[in-house]
Amino acid sequence: MNVAIIIAGGSGSRMGQSIPKQFITIHDKPVLFYTLEGFQKHPMIDAIEVVCIEGWQEVVWAYAKQFNIDKLKWIVPGGNSGQESIRNGVFNLEGKCNDDDIVIIHDGIRPLVDAFVLTDVIEMAQKKGNGVTSMPYNEQIFLINEEDPTTTCKYIPRETLRRVATPQAYRFGKLDWAYHEAFAREIGIYGSSYTNTMMVELGETLHFAAGSDKNIKLTTKDDLELFKGYLEREKE
Secondary structure, eight states: OEEEEEEEOOOOGGGTOSSOGGGOEETTEEHHHHHHHHHHHOTTOOEEEEEEOTTOHHHHHHHHHHTTOTTEEEEEEOOSSHHHHHHHHHHHTBTTBOTTSEEEEEETTOTTOOHHHHHHHHHHHHHHSEEEEEEEOOSOEEEOOSSOTTOOOEEEOGGGOEEEEEEEEEEHHHHHHHHHHHHHHTOSOSTTOOHHHHHHHTTOOOOEEOOOTTOOOOOSHHHHHHHHHHHHHHHO
């Protein structure tokens, strides 16, 4: 079984809107449901779980009925951080998933995940135990000079870098172990930590899968306008 955990637990303060950004409507449909439709339509996804900001659970069920998201099986309350939200979603699958089942973690505010990206992430996890979507890094990266932060004399060759985002897929047994271990030991759970960085801090090796520049994260108003542009282009 392949289960998607869609993370929609954030408040989205950087968007500057009065409602969480995952519930902003574009053409009468919340952003979150563009994301869910991609997973609903994908033939390799068997079930969906949404980790939702408190107070919006009934809204999600109502929209799921409206937009025919019948793979949605569970809605779980979010936590005080991204990692707590993912942990809540993982722990809710205990007793529902087998150790070898594949769990795909994805940001609810990444509504443009391509089917081929999702397929490759799942297939990589089936073969190797995990798969993380990734892309080459195309900009130059320089290190700040500690003595004078306005200067630099060192850079990191971009050929040695990969940009990693969601979707990410893991065998459930390893994923469940990792979240119990990380929270018990307080490893990889603070700040901007995510499942991928936590896994590396726990000593796990990650396997790169396909990525796409279209897989944008809607963080600012400019991102929202870019998303609208993609939708308009698809209509044409």
